[in-house]
Amino acid sequence: MLAMTDQNYEPSPWEPIAEHVERYLATDGEDGAVWEGAPTIILTTTGARSGKTRRTPLIRVTDGDRYLVVASMGGEPRGHRAGSGRGARALGSRGIGR
Numbered sequence: 001m002l003a004m005t006d007q008n009y010e011p012s013p014w015e016p017i018a019e020h021v022e023r024y025l026a027t028d029g030e031d032g033a034v035w036e037g038a039p040t041i042i043l044t045t046t047g048a049r050s051g052k053t054r055r056t057p058l059i060r061v062t063d064g065d066r067y068l069v070v071a072s073m074g075g076e077p078r079g080h081r082a083g084s085g086r087g088a089r090a091l092g093s094r095g096i097g098r
Contacts, residue, residue, distance in 0.1 A: 008053045
């Protein structure tokens with residue numbers, strides 16, 4: 001399981017997100033590839049401040065042959081820090097992989 005073998009990986013403190021990433025990676029996308037009827041990907045970033053590896057499940061959105069990433073905080077509990085947007089911006093326009 002990729003998430004468990006990366007010593008720099010820090011799971012999301014929000015348990016449903018951490019569990020989704022673990023299921024997706026443990027099954028090579030067989031479980032967790034679809035959420036609420038929408039296809040998903042796992043975005044891997046490096047924390048802009050912490051330097052930790054972060055993995056976040058996102059609904060896959062495309063624009064032609066490009067993926068779009070939206071750091072919307074959709075569904076996160078009120079008051080949860082919006083750190084994922086900083087990490088994604090620090091990533092820049094690099095590729096997204098599984």
